[in-house]
Amino acid sequence: MTDHRKKHALRLRWRQRVAAPLCVAALTLMTSALTHAQDLTLRETGSTLLYPLFTTWVDAYTKTHPGVHITVGATGSGNGIEQVLAGKVEIGASDAYMSDAEMRQHPQIINVPLAIAAQTINYNLAGLNATHLKLDGTVLAAIYSGAIRNWDAPQIAALNPGVKLPHQAIVPIHRAEGSGDTFVFTQFLSFSTSDWENAHGYGTTIAWPGVPGGVTAIGNDGMVKALQATPGSIGYVGVSFTDKLSAVQLGTAALKNGAGEFVTPSKETITAGAASLGTRTPADERLSLVFAPASGTYPLVNYEYAIVSAKQADATTAAALRRFLLWSIVPSETNEAYLDTVHFIPLPPHTWELSQAQIQSIK
Structure with a gap:
């Protein structure tokens, strides 16, 4: 690290x-x-x-x-x-x-x-939305930079042995407005790979790479609607919209945490993530809770x-x-x-x- x-x-x-x-x-x-x-x-x-x-x-x-x-x-x-x-x-x-x-x-x-909240990584992939596909920050950074363009790319297949991935274009969706979800998500990408950190960094707004076919959305509700309307898409959504994501049956990824485990978001894993990231929270309380290293922790917490x-x-x-x-x-x-x-x-x-x-x- x-x-x-x-x-x-x-x-x-x-x-x-x-x-x-x-x-x-x-x-x-x-x-x-x-x-x-x-x-x-x-x-x-x-x-x-x-x-x-x-x-x-x-x-x-x-x-x-x-x-x-x-x-x-x-x-x-x-x-x-x-x-x-x-x-x-x-x-x-x-x-x-x-x-x-x-x-x-x-x-x-x-x-x-x-x-304390979290972000989830969600996708619309026919036949696989009920499967928690395994993803990590490096792969997500490559998707959002345009280096990985298809769902059956070797990097994704290597994380998901035994899963039949379609040869289908990935459509990355990001927020159009200044967004705290973007802040947390791009922190996760920056902490995962220096390539993203050096090229794009993190913030409520960033200069997103121009990925062909990429889509923008306004608000978490807009992100859910864009995911639902766009086959092959992937996006990041605030955990308070979990019920809406479930209602439209979108997929939720298991993310690789700092301990090398693939973990889905839940009350227990979000609690564990926050638990391992904050003893030294300063008096002004400006602290990232992204990328907990401990076992059983979800890494996109804030x-x-x-x-x-x-x-x-x-x-x-x-x-x-x-x-x-x-x-x-x-x-x-x-x-x-x-x-x-x-x-x-x-x-x-x-x-x-x-x-x-x-x-x-x-x-």
């Missing part, structure tokens, strides 16, 4: 969520001081991966906090970050953390993990961020924003049920403590 990948693949031994009672008590003490709901609107937009969770959260939260109105939007992580920087929304939902250069330009912005300004326009807005964000991360069976509906994983105690501290800094 390269030093670059080691820097981004920091390890965490998952602990039991022993902090939950303390977390609930702390939130109760804080919210008891805010006895009167504020009649105001908080604005959120960004990640299409986070959008289903935010709609669930907002529906539940506003029922018990009638004075607070929260608008939500699915415009892509890149747009969510841009809107926060422009002061047009209070919350930018993002699957990607901001870069060092962006943070130097905007020191008032904080990146707050709210949950923090889901609320990108917010620590300097709000007024104290009333700051207090309402703090209260909502703390409510969204407090460990409880109810909140975990919300996460389960979109196949997300709760924050572990270490990360929860850091997120709480960042939220408390909002003034």
Whole structure:
């Protein structure tokens, strides 16, 4: 593993969520001081991966906090970050953390993990959608660079002995807008092969290679629809769209992890992936969770961020924003049920403590 990948693949031994009672008590003490709901609107937009969770959260939260109105939007992580920087929304939902250069330009912005998610690699291949084809980052990078053009290419066949692969063109699909899913997926490609890293790198937007026949899509919902409509296609989709992928019977790949195992995405493997990548999560919580090296881990895992300004326009807005964000991360069976509906994983105690501290800094 390269030093670059080691820097981004920091390890965490998952602990039991022993902090939950303390977390609930702390939130109760804080919210008891805010006895009167504020009649105001908080604005959120960004990640299409986070959008289903935010709609669930907002529906539940506003029922018990009638004075607070929260608008939500699915415009892509890149747009969510841009809107926060422009002061047009209070919350930018993002699957990607901001870069060092962006943070130097905007020191008032904080990146707050709210949950843990993942991306799946999906395909539309007649007769094989029920099979978890084995793929790795090197092969995916070759597909998205145009070096591998057909499903029966020797590199894919070598990973899938005994599987009859068709001589059919591969149609790579990527997101058209600034996307946190693109950020995480291209990190996986960059950490897998220096060829991709040196030529294209990673980000919410990149200069995609011009693969003949390649397709673009907007949002995770658009990605699912493009995959369904395009025989031979392959794409990357946020895990909150797992149920939609299943409904249209698209295939899901088993990805090669850092331990050399081919693993499918599940609650257990995503939890294990996050568990082995995060002990050294810094105070600002900007950390890649891609490419866990431990056994049984799924490699395409990420923090889901609320990108917010620590300097709000007024104290009333700051207090309402703090209260909502703390409510969204407090460990409880109810909140975990919300996460389960979109196949997300709760924050572990270490990360929860850091997120709480960042939220408390909002003034």
